[in-house]
Amino acid sequence: MLDLIVIGAGLTGLIAAHTAARAGKQVKIVTKGLGATHWHAGSIDVLGYYPNSATPVQRPLETVRDLTRARPQHPYAILDGTLSDALKNFVALAQELGLPYAGAANDGDNLWLPSPVGAARPTFLAPRAQLAGDLRRPEPMLIVGLRGMRDFYPELIAENLNKQGHRARAAFLPLDLITERHDSNTVHLASALDDPARRMKLAAELKKIFQPGERIGLPAILGLDAHAVALDDLQAQVGAPIFEIPTLPPSVPGVRLTNALRHRLRQLGVRVEINADVIGFHAEKDRVLWIESDASGRPLKHRAEKFLLATGGILGGGINSDHTGKVWEVVFNLPLTTPHDRGEWFRARFFDPAGHPIFRAGVPVNREFQPVDANGGRVYENIWAAGNILAHTDPILERSLEGIAIATGMATARSACNLKP
Amino acid sequence: MKRIETEILVIGGGATGTGIAWDAALRGFRVLLVEKRDLTHGTTGRYHGLLHSGGRYVVKDPHSAAECIAENRILRKTHMHCIEDTGGFFVVTPEDDNEYPDQFYAACARLEIPCEEISVAAALKREPLMNPEARRVFVVPDGAADSFQATHSTAQAARQAGAQILNYHEVVQLLVEGGEGDRRVVGARVRDVARGEDVEIRARMTINAAGAWSGVVAKTAGVRVDVIPGKGTMLAVNHRIINTVLNRCKMPDDGDIIVPIHTVSVLGTTDERVEDPEHLTIEPWEVELLLREGEKLIPGVSRTRFVRAWAGVRPLYQEHYNGASRDATRDLTLLDHKTRDGVAGFLTILGGKWTTFRLMAQVTMDKACEYLGTCKSCVTAQTVVPGVEQGHYWLGHRLREVEEHHLQSELVCECELVTRAMLENAARNNPTLTLDDLRRDVRLGMGPCQGGFCTYRAAGILHQVKSQNEKGKSEEPARWEVAYMQSPAHNQRSAISDQPSAVGGQPSAVSGQQSQFANPNLLLRDFLQERWKGLLPILWGRQLKQERLDELIYLALMNADHLPDENATSPMSEFYARIAFSGQLSANSDQHSAFSEEPISRER
Numbered sequence A: 001m002l003d004l005i006v007i008g009a010g011l012t013g014l015i016a017a018h019t020a021a022r023a024g025k026q027v028k029i030v031t032k033g034l035g036a037t038h039w040h041a042g043s044i045d046v047l048g049y050y051p052n053s054a055t056p057v058q059r060p061l062e063t064v065r066d067l068t069r070a071r072p073q074h075p076y077a078i079l080d081g082t083l084s085d086a087l088k089n090f091v092a093l094a095q096e097l098g099l100p101y102a103g104a105a106n107d108g109d110n111l112w113l114p115s116p117v118g119a120a121r122p123t124f125l126a127p128r129a130q131l132a133g134d135l136r137r138p139e140p141m142l143i144v145g146l147r148g149m150r151d152f153y154p155e156l157i158a159e160n161l162n163k164q165g166h167r168a169r170a171a172f173l174p175l176d177l178i179t180e181r182h183d184s185n186t187v188h189l190a191s192a193l194d195d196p197a198r199r200m201k202l203a204a205e206l207k208k209i210f211q212p213g214e215r216i217g218l219p220a221i222l223g224l225d226a227h228a229v230a231l232d233d234l235q236a237q238v239g240a241p242i243f244e245i246p247t248l249p250p251s252v253p254g255v256r257l258t259n260a261l262r263h264r265l266r267q268l269g270v271r272v273e274i275n276a277d278v279i280g281f282h283a284e285k286d287r288v289l290w291i292e293s294d295a296s297g298r299p300l301k302h303r304a305e306k307f308l309l310a311t312g313g314i315l316g317g318g319i320n321s322d323h324t325g326k327v328w329e330v331v332f333n334l335p336l337t338t339p340h341d342r343g344e345w346f347r348a349r350f351f352d353p354a355g356h357p358i359f360r361a362g363v364p365v366n367r368e369f370q371p372v373d374a375n376g377g378r379v380y381e382n383i384w385a386a387g388n389i390l391a392h393t394d395p396i397l398e399r400s401l402e403g404i405a406i407a408t409g410m411a412t413a414r415s416a417c418n419l420k421p
Numbered sequence B: 001m002k003r004i005e006t007e008i009l010v011i012g013g014g015a016t017g018t019g020i021a022w023d024a025a026l027r028g029f030r031v032l033l034v035e036k037r038d039l040t041h042g043t044t045g046r047y048h049g050l051l052h053s054g055g056r057y058v059v060k061d062p063h064s065a066a067e068c069i070a071e072n073r074i075l076r077k078t079h080m081h082c083i084e085d086t087g088g089f090f091v092v093t094p095e096d097d098n099e100y101p102d103q104f105y106a107a108c109a110r111l112e113i114p115c116e117e118i119s120v121a122a123a124l125k126r127e128p129l130m131n132p133e134a135r136r137v138f139v140v141p142d143g144a145a146d147s148f149q150a151t152h153s154t155a156q157a158a159r160q161a162g163a164q165i166l167n168y169h170e171v172v173q174l175l176v177e178g179g180e181g182d183r184r185v186v187g188a189r190v191r192d193v194a195r196g197e198d199v200e201i202r203a204r205m206t207i208n209a210a211g212a213w214s215g216v217v218a219k220t221a222g223v224r225v226d227v228i229p230g231k232g233t234m235l236a237v238n239h240r241i242i243n244t245v246l247n248r249c250k251m252p253d254d255g256d257i258i259v260p261i262h263t264v265s266v267l268g269t270t271d272e273r274v275e276d277p278e279h280l281t282i283e284p285w286e287v288e289l290l291l292r293e294g295e296k297l298i299p300g301v302s303r304t305r306f307v308r309a310w311a312g313v314r315p316l317y318q319e320h321y322n323g324a325s326r327d328a329t330r331d332l333t334l335l336d337h338k339t340r341d342g343v344a345g346f347l348t349i350l351g352g353k354w355t356t357f358r359l360m361a362q363v364t365m366d367k368a369c370e371y372l373g374t375c376k377s378c379v380t381a382q383t384v385v386p387g388v389e390q391g392h393y394w395l396g397h398r399l400r401e402v403e404e405h406h407l408q409s410e411l412v413c414e415c416e417l418v419t420r421a422m423l424e425n426a427a428r429n430n431p432t433l434t435l436d437d438l439r440r441d442v443r444l445g446m447g448p449c450q451g452g453f454c455t456y457r458a459a460g461i462l463h464q465v466k467s468q469n470e471k472g473k474s475e476e477p478a479r480w481e482v483a484y485m486q487s488p489a490h491n492q493r494s495a496i497s498d499q500p501s502a503v504g505g506q507p508s509a510v511s512g513q514q515s516q517f518a519n520p521n522l523l524l525r526d527f528l529q530e531r532w533k534g535l536l537p538i539l540w541g542r543q544l545k546q547e548r549l550d551e552l553i554y555l556a557l558m559n560a561d562h563l564p565d566e567n568a569t570s571p572m573s574e575f576y577a578r579i580a581f582s583g584q585l586s587a588n589s590d591q592h593s594a595f596s597e598e599p600i601s602r603e604r
């Protein structure tokens, strides 16, 4: 019998499975897809904006303390102080995986990284390849695009950076330095740069256009499997600090992180069953005995002692809804916090600073991260919930998506498997 | 103030006004058309997409039906490339009256509308998702028509015949001269919206083709025109779940047609009298009604994914009418204000349908000719517009060109197969102030992701073109044909015609001179808001998930809600920001007052 089945293979599910497997537990992941990590920037947002404030958060771990006091049901509040340890664990893990992450030079500050439109993006930890982009650094930036690449616009980025007082200029190199394909996306480009010969061509061109003292921003395509080598190699050949700017999905930094974690899970003997849509479950009294998945039309039962729900809310497909205003949790039909009426789901402005109420729909949990009902009673004794499916937060609006994913992924796995922090 | 002299001034750049400019120019008149926003901003760009065979009106309104079938035959030739020859079914569902189908069939025969009854089994073979419980099915020559493409092609034909077309030019005041008993309209004062200047236009004849806004325009000359504004709502399914137009075979009512057009299928419509034609509110009951009625034609349709809702307003007219807009006549009405109100030099054209726009233009210009003292006859029925050599539109045309020419990595919008060159050329050659104008030109952002990916790319590309223009590095504006703006292959070659560029000095989002609107941050914000407006009424299920991904992209990845120039606005910003779905929250209300975050129990 398995100790734990994790449902969902986004960052939350991968981290949770890793935490349990590393402690020697028998773990399996059952999942429909790979979650949102490869859609996002690959960095770890902890808290970028305090609810209803337009000013970016300077020191997220400190501001999280205010947040947990003001909102005792927020997932960070339930974590009860384990957030910063979780982040330290993550940094150590990433180091082991050969994909090192770090924070701002001034420990505890948010980084300000240039976004693909040239806005300053507050994030707490970033892959090594993004760090030289920190907008607190004084060196002027040269943003280099590849002519014809549809997901990267260096002139736009440079113009917006300049408008915000960061010196930047734009330049283009030909796309065929890297690929001859007619249908290339960012992942193809990254994997083309795993090839040292292509990197050499790119480095030679970069050397011609950069001016001493500049740091160079490129789209995040600097290698896929050989990323670490690719980055060192390019910086050495060009002789300037180089940083990646994440692009539209598929986002290469997100893909790298997912790949690295899955690789580690394989080493730990954790199976990841993809394409397995969980369509039912069986419970006796308040104990779930098995879940049932549908993979290419073949129903399969999965049994375990415990189940960890990491299906990622509306974005991940863990919460569904219909035109009548019904909103439901798709695996266990757990109670949800949600606006009562479809007329209350949205605000008039897409960019409303208060966000859209429907995106706060989530599974309410007790202090152990076990789903509860309206009276606060535990629904099932052997179910835990983590990540983006949790109630009382809008992690995309707060820019807390990965912070919540990592910290609650670790905390729930520990709680479910009775592990010591 | 700048002054322009012309013979004929046309107000309104919908199907009707553009048709009039075309007709007038072909008859040899000097004609100027002004449209307050982009061409087809009005009802023409918000309609159902059906080229009527007349079947819908045969029993209720035979006169309209006769006009429809006649025009249907003509438009299939003059505007062939704007029409997909889908054919249409009239389906008798178990809900429908048993008498009506025979009346319908007989009336079609009387009006010579080709109509053939086929077996339900044969119909199901062609449209497998159609209600299998249907009792009878009739086939008629309905079609699907792209009003954006048709209006642009008509406008191009008009330009080629010498007409001048100015969009983002709004009539603020008709100019009236003379005293009691001898009043005449001599033109209009017009606001150049992009430049913020007024222009005085003098004309011998002023034609009001402002559709549902006609009353507002006429009022500035002291003339009363009571339009019956009948709002209709439509919903788009994210697929071509059908390839034939499906009509219920019964008296026309709400929600009884589904039209396959381009990549989607559209359920419609409702019909409700409204006050304000500009800011239309889609009511939750309309969405529910369309889903409920849609189920009767295609069981299960309410569980498919919807990508958008929109509403348009019918410019119906009936002198001294007080009833429901559904029952108002679909006939066209030409108001001769000289005989009606004692105001010469001024005509208003109302009513009708998209299908009859050419006829409306003809009737209007026949009357105008009487007053202008020339009797040149109408030739539009025998004249094709540019682009017809492409043949009928068919769903795979873009895909074929993209594949044949290996344009995959050129795609800016994967949903609608819009290439970079299509976008660049349209922005250079059509007056463009917002990305929404480009949507109407090339269908940018009209597919399932509703701008999720292409908004960013389009803003980036326009910015790039603008930077090149500013550096003076602009290549010679491509020789480019408006009628081919939807063709990936044509745009890649960027020239097959010697027609002059269409812009005629009008500002655009890529010309540096209009840099206040050419701001990429503004373009991006405006378009995201515009898409949001049409999404609100149908956001649930998978489309809601898609929207959350778009949030991930624009908030978490881009931080686009914290870009510079937060206060910049375009002439359209206010329009996009107006609430389109009633029952939704006001802006900026406190996060917690909105709903209780207490868990609600679910039955298990």
Ligand SMILES: Cc1cc2nc3c(=O)[nH]c(=O)nc-3n(C[C@H](O)[C@H](O)[C@H](O)COP(=O)(O)OP(=O)(O)OC[C@H]3O[C@@H](n4cnc5c(N)ncnc54)[C@H](O)[C@@H]3O)c2cc1C
Binding pocket: B011, B012, B013, B014, B015, B016, B017, B034, B035, B036, B037, B038, B039, B040, B041, B042, B043, B044, B045, B046, B047, B048, B049, B050, B051, B052, B169, B170, B171, B172, B209, B210, B211, B212, B213, B217, B230, B231, B232, B233, B269, B311, B312, B313, B314, B315, B351, B352, B353, B354, B355, B356
């Ligand atoms: C819901 C719905 C569905 C429909 N479906 C179909 C269908 O399937 N098939 C069909 O054949 N017909 C259909 N119709 C009817 C058809 O869409 C209209 O009859 C037709 O589009 C009207 O065109 P128009 O040019 O007269 O008006 P509009 O397209 O409204 O044009 C008027 C223009 O005038 C402009 N304007 C207004 N005020 C001013 C000013 N002061 N200065 C300058 N310009 C101004 C407006 O911006 C607008 O662009 C439908 C109508 C509705 C409402």
